[in-house]
Amino acid sequence: MTATFPRHAVIREVGLRDGLQSIQTILPTEHKKAWIRDAYAAGLRELEVGSFVPARLLPQLADTAELLEFARDLPGLFASVLVPNLRGAENAIAGGADLMIVPLSASHAHSLANLRKSPDEVVAEVARIRAARDAAGSKTLIEGGVGTAFGCTIQGRVAPDEVLRLMQALLDAGADRVSLADTVGYADPGMVRDLFARAIDIAGDRFWCGHFHDTRGLGLANVYAALESGVTRFDACLAGIGGCPHAPGASGNVATEDLAYLLGSMGIDTGVDIGRLLDLRERVATWLAGETLHGTLWRAGVPKTFPSQAARAAA
Amino acid sequence: MTATFPRHAVIREVGLRDGLQSIQTILPTEHKKAWIRDAYAAGLRELEVGSFVPARLLPQLADTAELLEFARDLPGLFASVLVPNLRGAENAIAGGADLMIVPLSASHAHSLANLRKSPDEVVAEVARIRAARDAAGSKTLIEGGVGTAFGCTIQGRVAPDEVLRLMQALLDAGADRVSLADTVGYADPGMVRDLFARAIDIAGDRFWCGHFHDTRGLGLANVYAALESGVTRFDACLAGIGGCPHAPGASGNVATEDLAYLLGSMGIDTGVDIGRLLDLRERVATWLAGETLHGTLWRAGVPKTFPSQAARAAA
Numbered sequence: 027m028t029a030t031f032p033r034h035a036v037i038r039e040v041g042l043r044d045g046l047q048s049i050q051t052i053l054p055t056e057h058k059k060a061w062i063r064d065a066y067a068a069g070l071r072e073l074e075v076g077s078f079v080p081a082r083l084l085p086q087l088a089d090t091a092e093l094l095e096f097a098r099d100l101p102g103l104f105a106s107v108l109v110p111n112l113r114g115a116e117n118a119i120a121g122g123a124d125l126m127i128v129p130l131s132a133s134h135a136h137s138l139a140n141l142r143k144s145p146d147e148v149v150a151e152v153a154r155i156r157a158a159r160d161a162a163g164s165k166t167l168i169e170g171g172v173g174t175a176f177g178c179t180i181q182g183r184v185a186p187d188e189v190l191r192l193m194q195a196l197l198d199a200g201a202d203r204v205s206l207a208d209t210v211g212y213a214d215p216g217m218v219r220d221l222f223a224r225a226i227d228i229a230g231d232r233f234w235c236g237h238f239h240d241t242r243g244l245g246l247a248n249v250y251a252a253l254e255s256g257v258t259r260f261d262a263c264l265a266g267i268g269g270c271p272h273a274p275g276a277s278g279n280v281a282t283e284d285l286a287y288l289l290g291s292m293g294i295d296t297g298v299d300i301g302r303l304l305d306l307r308e309r310v311a312t313w314l315a316g317e318t319l320h321g322t323l324w325r326a327g328v329p330k331t332f333p334s335q336a337a338r339a340a341a
Numbered sequence: 342m343t344a345t346f347p348r349h350a351v352i353r354e355v356g357l358r359d360g361l362q363s364i365q366t367i368l369p370t371e372h373k374k375a376w377i378r379d380a381y382a383a384g385l386r387e388l389e390v391g392s393f394v395p396a397r398l399l400p401q402l403a404d405t406a407e408l409l410e411f412a413r414d415l416p417g418l419f420a421s422v423l424v425p426n427l428r429g430a431e432n433a434i435a436g437g438a439d440l441m442i443v444p445l446s447a448s449h450a451h452s453l454a455n456l457r458k459s460p461d462e463v464v465a466e467v468a469r470i471r472a473a474r475d476a477a478g479s480k481t482l483i484e485g486g487v488g489t490a491f492g493c494t495i496q497g498r499v500a501p502d503e504v505l506r507l508m509q510a511l512l513d514a515g516a517d518r519v520s521l522a523d524t525v526g527y528a529d530p531g532m533v534r535d536l537f538a539r540a541i542d543i544a545g546d547r548f549w550c551g552h553f554h555d556t557r558g559l560g561l562a563n564v565y566a567a568l569e570s571g572v573t574r575f576d577a578c579l580a581g582i583g584g585c586p587h588a589p590g591a592s593g594n595v596a597t598e599d600l601a602y603l604l605g606s607m608g609i610d611t612g613v614d615i616g617r618l619l620d621l622r623e624r625v626a627t628w629l630a631g632e633t634l635h636g637t638l639w640r641a642g643v644p645k646t647f648p649s650q651a652a653r654a655a656a
Contacts, residue, residue, distance in 0.1 A: 031531060177644060177645070177646045179644075179645060182645045182646050183646050210644075211641065211644075212644045212646060214603060214606035214607050215565045215603075215607070216346060216606075216607040216608070217606075217607075240637060241637070241640075241641045242599070242602055242637055242638045242641055242643070242644070243561055243596070243599035243602070243603070243636065243637030243638055244561060244599075244602075244603055244606075246558055246559060246561070246562040247561040247562040247564070247565040247603065249562070250530045250562040250565060250566065251565065276640045276641040277637050277640065277641070281558070284557070284558035284559075287557055287558070287559075288529060288530075288558070288559055288562065291529035291531075291532075291559075292529050292530070292531040292532075293531070321558065322555060322556070322557055322558030322592050323557045323558055325556075325591045325592065326526065326556045326557055326591040326592070328557070329492060329494075329525075329526075329527045329557070330492070330494060330497045331492045331497050331498045331527060
């Protein structure tokens with residue numbers, strides 16, 4: 027009730043990775059570059075541009091190295107990539123990524139099914155990645171992303187204590203940053219408030235990001251609860267893509283444009299021009315014709331009372 | 342941050358009024374009765390069944406008297422109707438409604454455009470309604486519903502002080518209950534937190550209900566912020582119908598099924614069986630074929646970890 031909100035928050039656009047890996051369409055590299063360029067022009071300064079996984083597993087993301095190179099040419103853009111293992115991390119380091127996200131699934135069942143490793147094996151891999159990064163004299167930050175932090179579709183409940191144990195283990199293994207993700211949309215704002223408060227107590231400034239899916243409509247309510255807990259960086263996908271491939275049509279990640287509106291309306295500066303973001307959404311919708319898109323703001327547009335860019339620049 | 346959540350909350354289904362008045366389809370009375378019966382069977386105990394306005398203005402709601410009679414036969418069902426004026430109130434009293442909602446628009450421009458009265462003229466009408474109700478020895482409660490409480494599409498900004506002045510005036514004129522509504526979906530959770538806290542300070546136990554639209558995706562985040570402020574009753578429409586007729590396709594009211602999931606997931610008892618609610622949503626979707634429906638939960642269903650009815654009954 028008495029939480030004060032931050033003056034600034036960061037939206038990390040993850041549509042090019044979490045979004046595109048979950049849908050059928052393979053977006054041409056030129057469209058992806060246009061997406062990066064236009065997201066940058068709309069004011070976004072953090073993008074997850076892809077994933078260093080074998081192309082036979084995720085052909086949608088086979089051009090990650092080229093996109094990373096492209097993104098690095100945009101001044102002030104902070105480019106992240108996902109890396110599932112040491113081999114991927116070597117590519118991220120070689121490509122000069124600003125940050126590499128190592129996903130860990132707190133659900134043992136989900137971890138074995140999706141990553142073919144136990145959570146503790148992922149922790150051990152992070153230690154190897156840290157050693158390799160330091161040996162290379164690289165500045166690429168390592169983010170340990172704890173997924174299925176609120177439960178999973180295979181195992182069901184995931185104990186908060188286990189989530190936090192693994193988060194601490196990632197920090198101990200050398201992760202520079204840690205995050206929590208509601209991978210399958212099981213969280214509610216009460217759970218978020220409790221778990222994020224504990225996570226921030228543990229990780230302090232090394233707590234990096236909240237990653238929410240809108241699978242059951244609670245995405246932005248969960249963002250708001252995390253914001254109250256002190257989180258100031260959120261993942262989002264333009265047009266809310268990124269649903270689970272096992273649930274066709276189900277909503278995906280929190281929609282970037284809706285998140286930008288939530289934060290902007292509350293007077294929290296994100297640097298984002300929502301008009302330009304909605305323009306980009308329209309282009310993405312053309313590129314992804316046939317895919318189910320999500321998000322809500324695009325239908326109605328911003329309110330008459332929404333602070334304009336000009337007004338905010340003058341303030 | 343330290344708010345404790347209530348153990349119980351009430352969902353008032355307003356789809357038969359706010360929902361149906363905004364769409365083209367005129368639902369046959371038999372379908373409306375099935376909706377009332379099945380909503381009741383799913384555990385909902387408060388329904389807004391219609392509006393006592395002239396049938397030439399809202400032919401969709403011409404059967405309100407018949408529906409009110411039908412609803413009154415269901416034991417323990419609390420039936421509300423909307424009344425725009427004394428004449429409507431006389432019908433509500435004659436029909437034995439448990440509660441009649443008198444809408445007031447805090448935006449003067451919106452009030453003149455939609456109600457053809459200034460807000461203070463509506464306050465005066467509430468005084469006449471109160472006198473008529475008391476003279477009739479009726480127990481029908483009077484709810485003063487302050488709409489466009491967060492701004493409006495015509496006037497833009499609506500000052501919170503003016504909203505609260507009108508809410509106080511409604512209480513002074515004899516309203517038994519007062520509510521706040523974000524009629525056009527302009528609210529964000531920060532605004533909700535601030536305004537609802539002040540409203541509850543003023544009205545205490547006479548503060549009745551929060552009414553949110555999901556026009557720009559913030560509906561449930563706003564509900565959550567209101568919940569933190571102490572609100573325990575929320576309006577909602579099955580399948581999120583009830584958008585503004587001036588913005589075709591725009592999302593409408595918060596979806597009943599998503600709201601029931603939010604509250605249920607947080608362990609707040611609403612008495613609602615979400616499975617039955619989703620079944621009813623499916624029937625409503627058939628009845629309203631061709632209309633744009635909303636809501637999110639229906640695509641994915643409840644999580645594996647969601648407390649079952651059986652588990653909750655045993656707890």
